[in-house]
Amino acid sequence: MTAQHELRFDLMPGGKLTGRIAVPGDKSISHRAVMLSAIADGESRISGFLEGADSLATLKAFRQLGVVIEGPDLGQLLVRGVGLHGLRPARAPLDMGNSGTSMRLLTGLLSGQYFASELVGDPSLTRRPMRRVTEPLAEMGARITTSAEGTAPLLLQAAEGLRGIRYAMPVASAQVKSSVLLAGLYAQGETCVIEPAPTRDHTERMLRAFGYAVHQDGACICVRGGQRLSGGTIAVPGDISSAAFFLIGASIAADSDLTLTGVGVNPTRTGVIEILKAMGAEIDLLNPREQGGEPVADLHVRAAALKGIRIPTELVPLAIDEFPAIFIAAACAEGETLLRGAEELRVKESDRIQSMAKGLQALGVEAEPLPDGMRILGGSSLGNAFQGGSVDSHGDHRVAMAFAMAALRASAPIEVRNCANVNTSFPRYAALAAEAGLEIVERYD
Structure with missing residues (x-):
C-alpha cells in the first residue's frame, strides 16, 4: 500500500455490539x-x-x-x-x-x-x-x-x-x-x-x-x-487473539450482548479472559468441546462495569498479543490499571507500549508508558472514556483494531490511520465489526 493509498478506519462514536459472529481461524x-x-x-x-x-x-x-x-x-x-x-x-x-x-x-x-x-x-x-x-x-x-x-x-x-x-x-x-x-x-x-x-x-x-x-x-x-x-x-478453531477485540468492545459498550462462536480456548492463550474477568467482565464459555486437539468454546460476553487492576505477572505471557485491546479496556475501567513484566511488547510489529500510549494520550487518556508495561488511569466505567481524534497505528494490525473499539466509548469520531496490515491477521475485520454494531468505514487516502 503506497502512502498515496493508505487505508484508514473512520469511526463514529457510540453504539453497542450484539448478535452471533465467528472470527477467522487461529x-x-x-x-x-x-x-x-x-x-x-x-x-x-x-x-x-x-x-x-x-x-x-x-x-x-x-x-x-x-x-x-x-x-x-x-x-x-x-x-x-x-x-x-x-x-x-x-x-x-x-x-x-x-x-x-x-x-x-x-x-x-x-x-x-x-x-x-x-x-x-x-x-x-x-x-x-x-x-x-x-x-x-x-x-x-x-x-x-x-x-x-x-x-x-x-x-x-x-x-x-x-x-x-x-x-x-x-x-x-x-x-x-x-x-x-x-x-x-x-x-x-x-x-x-x-x-x-x-x-x-x-x-x-x-x-x-x-x-x-x-x-x-x-x-x-x-x-x-x-x-x-x-x-x-x-x-483450525477461531482465533482468540482476534476475538479479544470483540470481548473488549462488548465489555465496554453499554447494552452489548455478543456471542463469538467456535473460539479456541487453549489454556495457554486465555490470559485475556482471565484478565478481563478480574476487571469485572461478564464472559461465559458455552458448549466446550475439542477440535483438532485444541479446546474450543462459544464465548458469550455482556457489557459490564470494569475496574482497574494490577495485572498478574503470571498472566502476561498468556495474553501478550492481546494487550493492545486490554489497554482499551483499562481506559474504560474505574481506577488505575498497571502492567509490568511485558517488555516483549516493545519488539512486536511496532513498539506496542509506545504506540498504544501515544494513541491513548491523543484520545485524552492518562497513560504512562513504562520500560516493561503501562500505567493507565481510567476515568470511569460509565460514560465517555475517550475524546475524538486521530490515532496512528504505526502499521501494527493489533493497535489499529484496538483503537477501532475505542469509538464505542468516545465522545466524538475517531480516525485510525495506517491500517493496511490488519489484513495480516484479520481479513474483513471492518465488515465483521460493522455487522456486530461498530460504526466503522474503511477509506483510502
Missing part, C-alpha cells in the same frame, strides 16, 4: 498446520485456515520448497506432505512479509535441511530481533547469518548435522520454543526447551496430533529427532 495454529502437514507423510486436510497475509506467507514458502498445496478455498487446504526429509531448495528467497511467526519457526525447521535457504521480510519484520532463535540454533550446529544488528535477512547454510541441546529460555516465547523444537526434529538425540513461564503450546499439541512423541516434565518440553509425522485432518 493464526498461530494455521501456521503450524501448514508447516507440519508439509513435512508429514501422506495427505492432510485443513479446515478453518486463516486466509490472512501472514498465514499465506507460510503457505507460499512451502510451495516454494516443493510441497503441493491445493487451496485455500473458503479456509480449506489439501497438503500433500513430502515427509521429514522431502523438502527441496527454493529458487528464490522465502518472503515472510510481516510474519514473525513464519520467520522464526521456519528458521528452526529449515536449519536442519541439506540445502541453503534465505528468509526475508518487509521493513517492519526486518527490524525485529532474530538472535533469540539463531543463538540456540547455533548451539545445535546450525549455520545462520544475520544482519549486523541480528535481524533479517537470514541466510541458512546447508546443515552438517544438528545435535540435540537442553535450552533454558531467558524470556518466555512460544516462537523461540517452537523454533528450537522444530529444529529438534532433525537433530541427533533429544532436544529440550525449559520455559521460564508457560507459553502457548500449539506446536506440542500439533506434533502429538501428527503422531510425533513429545515429552513434558513441568516446564521442560522435549522431542527426539528422527521420528515421522503422519498426515491427517486438522480443524
Whole structure:
C-alpha cells in the first residue's frame, strides 16, 4: 500500500455490539498446520485456515520448497506432505512479509535441511530481533547469518548435522520454543526447551496430533529427532487473539450482548479472559468441546462495569498479543490499571507500549508508558472514556483494531490511520465489526 493509498478506519462514536459472529481461524495454529502437514507423510486436510497475509506467507514458502498445496478455498487446504526429509531448495528467497511467526519457526525447521535457504521480510519484520532463535540454533550446529544488528535477512547454510541441546529460555516465547523444537526434529538425540513461564503450546499439541512423541516434565518440553509425522485432518478453531477485540468492545459498550462462536480456548492463550474477568467482565464459555486437539468454546460476553487492576505477572505471557485491546479496556475501567513484566511488547510489529500510549494520550487518556508495561488511569466505567481524534497505528494490525473499539466509548469520531496490515491477521475485520454494531468505514487516502 503506497502512502498515496493508505487505508484508514473512520469511526463514529457510540453504539453497542450484539448478535452471533465467528472470527477467522487461529493464526498461530494455521501456521503450524501448514508447516507440519508439509513435512508429514501422506495427505492432510485443513479446515478453518486463516486466509490472512501472514498465514499465506507460510503457505507460499512451502510451495516454494516443493510441497503441493491445493487451496485455500473458503479456509480449506489439501497438503500433500513430502515427509521429514522431502523438502527441496527454493529458487528464490522465502518472503515472510510481516510474519514473525513464519520467520522464526521456519528458521528452526529449515536449519536442519541439506540445502541453503534465505528468509526475508518487509521493513517492519526486518527490524525485529532474530538472535533469540539463531543463538540456540547455533548451539545445535546450525549455520545462520544475520544482519549486523541480528535481524533479517537470514541466510541458512546447508546443515552438517544438528545435535540435540537442553535450552533454558531467558524470556518466555512460544516462537523461540517452537523454533528450537522444530529444529529438534532433525537433530541427533533429544532436544529440550525449559520455559521460564508457560507459553502457548500449539506446536506440542500439533506434533502429538501428527503422531510425533513429545515429552513434558513441568516446564521442560522435549522431542527426539528422527521420528515421522503422519498426515491427517486438522480443524483450525477461531482465533482468540482476534476475538479479544470483540470481548473488549462488548465489555465496554453499554447494552452489548455478543456471542463469538467456535473460539479456541487453549489454556495457554486465555490470559485475556482471565484478565478481563478480574476487571469485572461478564464472559461465559458455552458448549466446550475439542477440535483438532485444541479446546474450543462459544464465548458469550455482556457489557459490564470494569475496574482497574494490577495485572498478574503470571498472566502476561498468556495474553501478550492481546494487550493492545486490554489497554482499551483499562481506559474504560474505574481506577488505575498497571502492567509490568511485558517488555516483549516493545519488539512486536511496532513498539506496542509506545504506540498504544501515544494513541491513548491523543484520545485524552492518562497513560504512562513504562520500560516493561503501562500505567493507565481510567476515568470511569460509565460514560465517555475517550475524546475524538486521530490515532496512528504505526502499521501494527493489533493497535489499529484496538483503537477501532475505542469509538464505542468516545465522545466524538475517531480516525485510525495506517491500517493496511490488519489484513495480516484479520481479513474483513471492518465488515465483521460493522455487522456486530461498530460504526466503522474503511477509506483510502
